[in-house]
Amino acid sequence: MKDYNNHMLQNDFVEEEEQEFNLQQYIRRYFRYWYLFPIFVALTLTAAFFYLKTTQPVYSTKTTMLIKDEQKGISGAQGDMLSELSNQFGGNKLVENEIEILKSQNLMEQVIKELALDVSYTTKQGLRTVNIYGDSPVIVTPEVITEYGYEEDMTIELADSSHFRLNGSDELYPFGKRLTNAWGAFIVKRGEPTSNQEATIHFAQAKSVAESMLSRLSVQQPNVKSTVVELTYEDVNVQRGRDVLNKLLDVYVRSALADKNSEASNTLKFIETRLGLITGELGDVEKDVETYKTSKGLTDISAESELFLENIKENDAKLNEVNTQINILQSVDNYIKNAGAGAVAPATYMINDPVLVSLLTKFNELELQREQYARTTTANNPFLETINTQLASVRQSIRENVQNLRRGMDVTKQNLESINSRFSAGLRSIPQKEREYVGIKRQQTIKENLYLYLLQKREETALAYASTVTDSRLIDAPISSYKPIKPKKSMIWLGGLVAGFAIPLLIINLIFLINNTVQDREDIEKRTHASILGEIGLMKTGKDGPAADSIIKMTSRSAVAEQFRALRTNLQYLGDGSCRTIMFTSSVGGEGKSFVSINLAASLAFSDKRVVLLGLDLRKPSLQDRLEVGNTKGISNYLIGQSNLSSLIQSTNVHPKFDVITSGPLPPNPSELLTNGRLPKMIAELQEQYDYVLIDSPPYGLVTDAALIGEFVDASLYVVRFNYTLLDHLKRIGQLYKTKRFKNMSIVYNGVNYGAGYGYGYGYGGYGYGYYTEDQVAAKTNPFNMNRIKKLIGKG
Structure with missing residues (x-):
């Protein structure tokens, strides 16, 4: 062990600096919670098992x-x-x-x-x-x-x-x-x-x-x-x-076939409608021919009549074609006006103008696309809006084209009607009966030609309708996988195993994040730069047991007893080695200063030293309960001059050379009593009678009593407790150490839980549980002893 005085001198000039990352220490702290890993691995693997058992494969x-x-x-x-x-x-x-x-x-x-x-x-x-x-x-x-x-x-x-x-x-x-x-x-x-x-x-x-x-x-x-x-x-x-x-x-x-055949179906309906009308008209004309011939007895027509008839028939055929084209253009115009409202599409075969045919074909294609998108998309779909815009443009172009063609047809019709008028004038020389017959026969021929034309187009449209096939073809029939694709057992087991390690890691890291208490020596050394004079392990006592159970049997070979022996030995390194009056304090109550002072006093007594322990915690005394002595009179009586010192000294049942002076009745003004000048006289008198004078003082972080007592002692031991003392308190301890507020101040690290996080032999003097005789006997007697397991896992 390094010389304590040199270490103290060195720490006076040490400034707090960033510590290097210690991988071993970082990993070691996880072993304190090693029991979480097998527990969560078992839980996650069990969850994976039940998941695979309850989930139907896909x-x-x-x-x-x-x-x-x-x-x-x-x-x-x-x-x-x-x-x-x-x-x-x-x-x-x-x-x-x-x-x-x-x-x-x-x-x-x-x-x-x-x-x-x-x-x-x-x-x-x-x-x-x-x-x-x-x-x-x-x-x-x-x-x-x-x-x-x-x-x-x-x-x-x-x-x-x-x-x-x-x-x-x-x-x-x-x-x-x-x-x-x-x-x-x-x-x-x-x-x-x-x-x-x-x-x-x-x-x-x-x-x-x-x-x-x-x-x-x-x-x-x-x-x-x-x-x-x-x-x-x-x-x-x-x-x-x-x-x-x-x-x-x-x-x-x-669905595809229905969409594809919709135009053909509309065309067939249009042709069937026209055929019905022409059939009726043709029947009427044929009846007129039959009736006229029967009533007039006509059998032949003169050559002159034949010549006029041929001319007029040819001209009438052209005129009828023009009328048909005008009707078709009117149908196109009506269809364009009423498109989308159930209007029947016109037959494009009877339209001679290629531009109009192209525009109608494009309009029908856009109409079909709009219907398809309307069934599968929303009204605000960009594609649907684009098609609607194109439909409007094509519709306007068709209407303009129809109007131009209609004007041309009207002019042609007027010319043909003018020619018919001239031919009709020529027929006036023909006998009235023959002329009337020619007119009826002409109408019959025209209706027959139109009827045959529509029949031809209907058959062509029906053939195209019947030959329509889908634009898709099945290549492979549906084939299912032999093995399920979900859940993947190997991935589930691996995920369960990974989760079994990941969850405890997250929990442990969360504990570390929210835990603001001292967890290891490095926390103390890094934040205070003060020397740790001794390290005391966790001593398990009954939760509701007497306070006297916290006194260790110094004749035992337990780890905690050995640590107090080591602390007793390290007292020679306090100051110049002659420190005999020692004060124990802490930041808050419950950090174990009374426990440490009592057991150190016992250890000194067992080493054949006369020791007296003073209960100077005049606000919340506890020595009388731990040592099972009376407290009717004590230091408070001496400080107010009611008793002499010899009458206050009490022997303890721990060792004949271990005496104690309790605090006595609780005074209303502890700080004033400590500064009335009688305290240094009491300490000086006790120094003459005893080898060591140990003082159990109040916590420094709560009251100023410890600061008042510290002026009259040779050294101060500041008790820091594992998993109890706040890290913020260490900064105050570091300030006390740097400013030398207490003489020869050192730290006692108390209540250390030597779980797996510390490892074997960690601590001052290498004190690890299971090393000493009593621990070995307990382990051999019951290797599955719960207390031993709890020590290993860092519980309690």
Whole structure:
């Protein structure tokens, strides 16, 4: 051990500086709470075990689909024909758009409706709740479900082949009968034969189920250079996962075909309407011809009449075509005005102007896209707003084009009507009967030509409608993974193990953060720079036992007894080695100054030294209780001059050479008594009679009594207690040490808990529990002694 005087001199000039990081010390403090690690590892691994036992495994189901991209087509003559038919009423699709459609809420809700997924069936298998989709003993068809039915599950148990019990009741209900209760109105049917005899029914709203299913659906494009889309769906039930993907693709194809055929359907409706009108008109004209011939007896027409007839017929055909074009333009104009309100789309085949045809085709394509986005997106979607803007622009262009064409048609019509007027004048020379017949025959020919034209276009449109196929093709049918993808057992076990170490580390660090008390010697040395004269381990006593139990048997070989012997030996290093009057103080009460002073006095007495212990804590004395002596008279009587010193000295049962002077009755003015001049006389007189005079003083941090007593002692021992003294108090101790407020001040580190955090042999003189005879005997007698375990783990 270094020379104490040199150490004191060195510390006078030491300034507080940043300490180097001590990894060993940092790790060692965690071992004080080593017991937390096996406890939490056991808890987290148990939690992982129960999680794996209670969690139903999740399987992944995948399928791939090819979508025709608008930049790819079919080559060859046959491909041109098929491409023409398929492109008449809709083009190919963008992969990105179709991915969004596949993930739409509407499609998923349709899947839920067709598969009846708004009703789920589960049962208990051990600790786990298992979904029994496709293996349920009953099938529930809901009609009306209440709010209570959506919140609470319903249990159905089979009673026999034709009856069941509801929610554990004894009443039997027949299958196939409509039931009404708190859950709502529903019908329960017998399911397929299965080993399950009970099922828990959970009703859910289609919207919430769709949201949950969409969160487990992934639609991706594996290769950006291809148009293949991969759909992945995760579900606890393998069969349900396959059914969902199959139904989703089915609903998607049906929806795509419906969108693609909408224009062709509208065109067919328009042609059928026109055919109905022309058929009626043609029938009327044919009847007129038949009636006229019968009534007039006409069989032939003269050459002159034939010539005028051919000219007029040709001119009338042109005029009728112009009228037809005007009607079509009027239909186009009406369709554009009323587009989106159920208007029937006009037939683009009868429009000769390529610009108008192109604009109408573009308008119809934009209208279809708007309908698709309207079903899958919100009204404020930027894509929908863009399409609406394009529709408005195309609509304006169509109307301007129609107006221009209409003006041209009107001029043509006037010219044709003028020519007809001239031909009609030529026919005046023909007999009236023949002329009338020619007029009727002309109308018949015109109606026949128009009728044949419409029939041809209807067949072409019907052929295109019938040949329409989906723009997507299934590549791989849904395939489920053989092993579950969730939960991953290895990750759960590893996570449980990591959590078992991480949680105690967090707890321990939290303890360190919120703990503002002294935890080790380094805290004292770093903040006070004062020497630690001795270190006293934690002494376990009964919580409600007598105070005398805190006195150590100095004849024992326990660790604490040895530490007091070491403290006694270190007294020779106080000052110049001749310090015989020693004061014990602390920052606050409860830090163990009375305990240390009594046991040090006992240790000195056992070393054949005459020792007297003074109870100068005149405010809250405790020596009389610990040493089991009287306190009717004491130092307070001496200080006020009521008693002489010899009458106050009492012997103790600890050792014949260990005497004590208690504090006596509590005075009203302790500080004034200590400064009346009788205290130094008492100490001087006792110094002549005893080898050591030990003084148990009040805490310095609470009252000034210790400062008054410190003027008359040779040395002061400041008691600091492990896990009790606040770190802020150490700063005050450091100031006292630097300013030499107390003579030859040193620190006694009391109540040290030698748990795993300190390690073997840590402390002054290498005092570790389990090293000395009594500790070894106790360990051999009962290696699982709870007190020993508590010492190891740092408890108490």
